[in-house]
Amino acid sequence: MLRLADGFVFGLLLLFGLGCQSPANRDAADSVLRLWKASHGETAQDFEHVLAPFFSQRPALRLEAVVHPWQGWDERYATAYTGGMPPDIAYMPDEFWPRFAAAGKLAALDEMFPEEVEAMSREYPDNLWQLGSMDGHQYGIPFVYVSWHLYYNPELFDRAGLAYPPATPDAADFDAWTWDRFREVGLALSQDHDGDGVLDQWGLAWSTLDVNPNAIYPFLWQGGADLLDASRKRNGFAERGAVGFRFMRELARDGIVPEGGLHPGPFELFYDGRAGMMIAPESAIHILKRDFPDLPFGAGIVPRGPAIDFYEGRGAFGNSGFWVLSKDSPRPREAFDLLRFITSPDPSAYMMDVVQLFGARKDWQAPTDDPRLETFIRGQRYLVPYPLHPRLRLVHTIIQAEVQGMLLDRKTPEQAVAAAASAVDALVALR
Amino acid sequence: MTTAPKPQRHSGPGHSAEGSDRSAYAFLAPYLVLYCVFMLAPVLWAFGLSLQTGGLLEGTSYIGLANYSEVWSNPFFNNALRNTALYAIIAVPAAMGLSLATALLVHPLARWWKSFIRVSLFLPLISSAVALAIIWRALLLPGQTGPLNWILGNFGLPPQNWLGHPDWVIPAIAAFQVWSGYGFWVIVLLAGLDAVPTQLYEAARVDGAGRWQLFTRITMPMLRPTLLFLSVMGVIWNLQLFDAVFMLTQGGPANASVSVVYYIYRGAFHFDQLGHSATMSVLLFLLVMGLTLLQMRYGRRDEDA
Numbered sequence: 001m002l003r004l005a006d007g008f009v010f011g012l013l014l015l016f017g018l019g020c021q022s023p024a025n026r027d028a029a030d031s032v033l034r035l036w037k038a039s040h041g042e043t044a045q046d047f048e049h050v051l052a053p054f055f056s057q058r059p060a061l062r063l064e065a066v067v068h069p070w071q072g073w074d075e076r077y078a079t080a081y082t083g084g085m086p087p088d089i090a091y092m093p094d095e096f097w098p099r100f101a102a103a104g105k106l107a108a109l110d111e112m113f114p115e116e117v118e119a120m121s122r123e124y125p126d127n128l129w130q131l132g133s134m135d136g137h138q139y140g141i142p143f144v145y146v147s148w149h150l151y152y153n154p155e156l157f158d159r160a161g162l163a164y165p166p167a168t169p170d171a172a173d174f175d176a177w178t179w180d181r182f183r184e185v186g187l188a189l190s191q192d193h194d195g196d197g198v199l200d201q202w203g204l205a206w207s208t209l210d211v212n213p214n215a216i217y218p219f220l221w222q223g224g225a226d227l228l229d230a231s232r233k234r235n236g237f238a239e240r241g242a243v244g245f246r247f248m249r250e251l252a253r254d255g256i257v258p259e260g261g262l263h264p265g266p267f268e269l270f271y272d273g274r275a276g277m278m279i280a281p282e283s284a285i286h287i288l289k290r291d292f293p294d295l296p297f298g299a300g301i302v303p304r305g306p307a308i309d310f311y312e313g314r315g316a317f318g319n320s321g322f323w324v325l326s327k328d329s330p331r332p333r334e335a336f337d338l339l340r341f342i343t344s345p346d347p348s349a350y351m352m353d354v355v356q357l358f359g360a361r362k363d364w365q366a367p368t369d370d371p372r373l374e375t376f377i378r379g380q381r382y383l384v385p386y387p388l389h390p391r392l393r394l395v396h397t398i399i400q401a402e403v404q405g406m407l408l409d410r411k412t413p414e415q416a417v418a419a420a421a422s423a424v425d426a427l428v429a430l431r
Numbered sequence: 432m433t434t435a436p437k438p439q440r441h442s443g444p445g446h447s448a449e450g451s452d453r454s455a456y457a458f459l460a461p462y463l464v465l466y467c468v469f470m471l472a473p474v475l476w477a478f479g480l481s482l483q484t485g486g487l488l489e490g491t492s493y494i495g496l497a498n499y500s501e502v503w504s505n506p507f508f509n510n511a512l513r514n515t516a517l518y519a520i521i522a523v524p525a526a527m528g529l530s531l532a533t534a535l536l537v538h539p540l541a542r543w544w545k546s547f548i549r550v551s552l553f554l555p556l557i558s559s560a561v562a563l564a565i566i567w568r569a570l571l572l573p574g575q576t577g578p579l580n581w582i583l584g585n586f587g588l589p590p591q592n593w594l595g596h597p598d599w600v601i602p603a604i605a606a607f608q609v610w611s612g613y614g615f616w617v618i619v620l621l622a623g624l625d626a627v628p629t630q631l632y633e634a635a636r637v638d639g640a641g642r643w644q645l646f647t648r649i650t651m652p653m654l655r656p657t658l659l660f661l662s663v664m665g666v667i668w669n670l671q672l673f674d675a676v677f678m679l680t681q682g683g684p685a686n687a688s689v690s691v692v693y694y695i696y697r698g699a700f701h702f703d704q705l706g707h708s709a710t711m712s713v714l715l716f717l718l719v720m721g722l723t724l725l726q727m728r729y730g731r732r733d734e735d736a
Contacts, residue, residue, distance in 0.1 A: 259595050262595035401685050
């Protein structure tokens with residue numbers, strides 16, 4: 001007779017066995033299409049709403065939308081794709097998806113759906129479309145792009161008797177808006193109001209401690225350096241990187257940026273009205289209006305560095321995000337249809353309205369409700385795309401640590417550039 | 432002279448000795464299955480992975496002991512090891528001293544006061560680690576507006592960039608560690624103090640012992656097993672430090688706060704070097720085990736003495 005304890009063990013093993021059932025079989029049974037996206041402010045309900053027409057035409061299918069924080073992105077996706085439970089479609093920025101494509105985890109859309117992908121390619125600007133392809137295959141369909149330029153506090157500028165940064169390339173003082181002028185403005189804005197000998201207002205709310213390198217790279221690009229060279233087999237900053245590194249050190253030493261470029265939360269200073277400028281994406285307009293309604297702010301183009309041969313010396317941060325299809329999706333046809341639906345004009349426009357980012361489609365209409373958006377739209381020409389490489393995110397880690405080491409005076413700019421270049425070369429050679 | 436009857440196994444109707452043994456194993460089985468699946472197997476797997484190269488996405492291939500010879504010459508691992516040792520050296524004695532002082536102060540209080548303080552001190556342990564990190568980031572803001580700097584400023588001390596300067600980031604994270612584990616330490620020590628027989632104090636007082644003598648001759652010796660347990664746990668926790676680094680600094684500035692476990696995590700998930708990370712995990716496991724055995728041995732030797 002089976003005893004209670006024996007029965008318990010049997011039950012446990014049965015449960016364990018059920019848990020080991022293949023995910024593909026389980027999904028096939030209930031016909032779920034799984035969508036994952038790191039949040040830009042939207043929720044799973046937004047996707048359920050915008051995708052409702054798609055699923056109403058396919059009653060046998062069900063949506064499982066997971067909108068999650070950016071933190072922990074790597075482990076979430078790496079384990080899902082390795083463990084055989086990837087989302088059918090996922091949103092991945094241009095610095096994320098090449099790693100998964102190189103590892104054979106993403107579907108080459110042009111191979112699976114050649115005619116439809118060819119037709120889709122005509123719906124996007126070439127530069128954005130190209131950022132979804134690697135090694136001759138299209139892995140990603142563009143969805144959004146971000147444009148990082150300057151925000152400034154007009155009250156602080158007025159108090160210091162300074163002209164505002166130019167809002168568009170048409171502005172009269174646009175050509176004069178150079179690194180030298182930027183530094184002068186930054187110095188004038190960095191002030192000690194209470195006279196205790198310690199600065200309590202800064203020119204630029206900027207730090208290298210942010211997880212993202214978005215604040216570091218513009219100065220590299222404006223100095224003429226890039227992350228990788230054209231072959232993408234070695235670094236692209238060994239020769240000209242020191243210019244940008246030196247400029248960042250000047251900003252820190254002059255007190256233009258708080259805590260020598262090592263402030264753990266610099267944007268807070270701008271929000272508090274204690275920093276004259278910050279570099280941030282277009283979505284910050286919406287966030288500032290919503291969360292800091294009393295804060296006056298304007299938008300301007302980033303300054304021009306010495307590298308006029310590279311994005312006119314005004315290289316600004318702007319990456320793009322793509323929808324990708326898992327190679328292991330049990331329903332590739334339906335998943336691709338879902339991908340096509342979400343990138344089609346109306347759903348795409350709806351989601352852009354929710355996240356307040358720029359849509360990648362040619363037919364996307366930029367909002368006109370705030371004149372400051374003009375800076376980010378007109379400033380698109382200066383956005384430097386990331387070089388597509390499976391290990392690009394590790395390049396960030398290397399450069400960021402070397403810039404921090406330089407700001408701590410552990411290395412000269414030249415030494416920091418050389419160390420970063422050597423580490424990046426070793427890293428990309430691993431491919 | 433009569434001899435006491437030998438203790439016998441209870442064997443009621445339908446309960447043979449073999450049957451009881453089998454039942455015991457059956458009752459143990461759920462735990463053993465879970466232990467094997469979720470504890471033992473991953474450890475053995477990690478040993479296996481340490482002999483391989485490659486990553487999660489790329490897949491792995493066998494390279495023998497190459498990871499072990501490489502890891503010692505890796506300056507980032509050595510840096511992480513040094514940082515981790517510093518965390519433990521700062522946090523364990525600080526937590527021990529603070530919690531012992533608190534426990535000694537709280538122990539004589541009335542029962543409801545003790546309960547209230549126990550609950551208050553335990554709150555950080557059951558709070559979300561993310562919420563705690565956000566609060567600490569705000570507390571440790573640099574400049575004069577940071578709350579901690581403001582307090583220090585009232586004593587004439589200059590403001591510090593706690594999380595942004597390599598000289599301060601390790602003490603700041605160690606302080607977070609002490610604070611977040613402090614409640615547990617105090618509660619365990621209070622339990623240890625409760626277990627000291629009051630007759631010992633009464634007898635010593637009759638013999639004329641003063642407060643200091645009571646503390647050094649009775650309290651400390653009686654608390655030694657508790658202190659040994661806490662020091663072992665404290666060293667293990669601090670050598671496995673991850674969440675505070677992950678949430679407060681991401682290893683910055685310039686890798687100054689990278690701990691071994693954070694470096695292992697970054698290697699596995701960011702650098703896609705699973706075998707390399709598994710090697711460091713094995714070495715950390717051996718280090719923790721070695722230190723624990725050493726602590727136990729010296730602690731028990733003192734006890735025996």
